[in-house]
Amino acid sequence: MEYQTVLTTCTYCGTGCGLLLEVLDGEVVGTLPAKTHPINEGKLCIKGWNAHQFIYDKGRLTKPLIRNGENFKEASWDEALELVSKKFLELKEAYGPDSLGCFSSAKCTNEENYLLQKMFRAVIGTNNVDHCARL
Amino acid sequence: MEQLKQNIKKMLESGEIAGFLGIKEQDGHPIPYLFTPEHLDQVDDFVVPEVRYPMAKILLNIVRKYPDKPIGVMVRGCDDRALVELVKNQKILPELVRPIGIACSQAFAEYCRCSQPFPREIHYGEKVGPVADRSDLETVESMGIPERLNYWMGQFSKCIKCYGCRNICPMCFCEQCTLEDDTLISTGEAPPEIPIFHLIRAFHMAGRCIDCGLCEEACPAHIPLRSLYRKVREEMSEYLGYVSGTEDSEKDPLEFLGSEGYEVPSKIDET
């Protein structure tokens, strides 16, 4: 029987409210606002209160999938990344770097977003970098 | 404080409690934590900050999964009232809960405008007297009826339907919440229809609200919810002689008629 609360930041909007994820025996069961956090001072919006809901959602992908005609086929990470890298290089060769772009997510960490844009701007050579928060 | 920590360690070691729900500091923030006998040294990090979390509600979550284990819990006056009500509503068994009572300081009692800033049994802290502060109710009562509606609709219109008041309330333990019933509230739409959204909750709090004030603290729109629920609590006391959170009162008279149900209190009949 183990219960702890983990202090973290909400993944939704740019405000960055502090919240506590309630973890009972290794499973996230709920969310509480962090009362001493300077940004939200113990208050949360409806997205913050349900920030733990998506973690165990059945709709989440658990393995890389490669499109095979109308269907998807399960693949390993190596296979999937090989395909992506091959296609990127082909397209960059044929149509130039601006034919590629990336779209990131608020559920990634700042560090992950930084790496993604660095790869697209420095390695591939395009400014086509976008993020779901712009919608 | 040291003595208290030693006592808690003894209780964990001897098996009197399988875990102690208290507060630990992490990265500069005091947050709830369950201390267990496997990591006794962690009890040294137990703190009693002047910050309140709904301990009774967290206890309920743990008890749902482990209904047979005795658990110690840090309680202030408000958490203790919540425990009394949870026992009354048969949500927790009193023999499986060991409350460790913390009395609040005068400053904290005044900040919370608390009517009972101490639990039934005090293990830490000095007992201070209740703070009788009706000023929030008097502000509304001094207004005329049409003025009151303007005031309240103005307040309710700030609501963003975050359900924070419901989520943090230790007395909101219903399996199916009325505020999510689509025959009464238009679900999936924000802002909520006012004033029905808040009045439904206010009526639900009749006979349940223990006046802990966590709802007002959790409202991002600073709506004076506590005064609504306090008013209903006063009415319950005035008309039905019922004060929720006290051990000697019977069950909620709005849900249980009781053996005296066949009589109508004369005060009610006059209205």
Place this chain on the structure above:
Amino acid sequence: MSDKKGGFEPKIIAFCCNWCSYAGADLAGSMRLKYPPNVLPIRVMCSGRISPHFILKAFQKGADGVLVTGCHYGDCHYMKGNYITKRRVTILKDLLKFVGIEPNRLRADWIAGSEGDKFARVARDFTEEIRLLGPSPLRG
């Protein structure tokens, strides 16, 4: 919507318990007693079934007045339903007053199955009272 005199026509919802007050309303009908068409009866099995949610929903949807009727004390078909109704209505009236809705817009009354004339009288009186109070502040 007859505004012949330029006044407003109140909309009143009357919750009636199946065994007593609805029977009373029925009797008023068979005795050809006149009561204003402003009153819309809704039949429930017992006045104890009337949750304050229904009353609040009626007001939210624009009712100018809500009448809660049931059996007399001691006559409830389910023994005690009307006792709890009275408790609920009392607390709700005070809550409405605190929020700024006139508490007289909500009334609880006890009408037996044989009291057709009482039903008509209560309906008439209540309609007049609401007419004087004016339209509900939650309308529109």
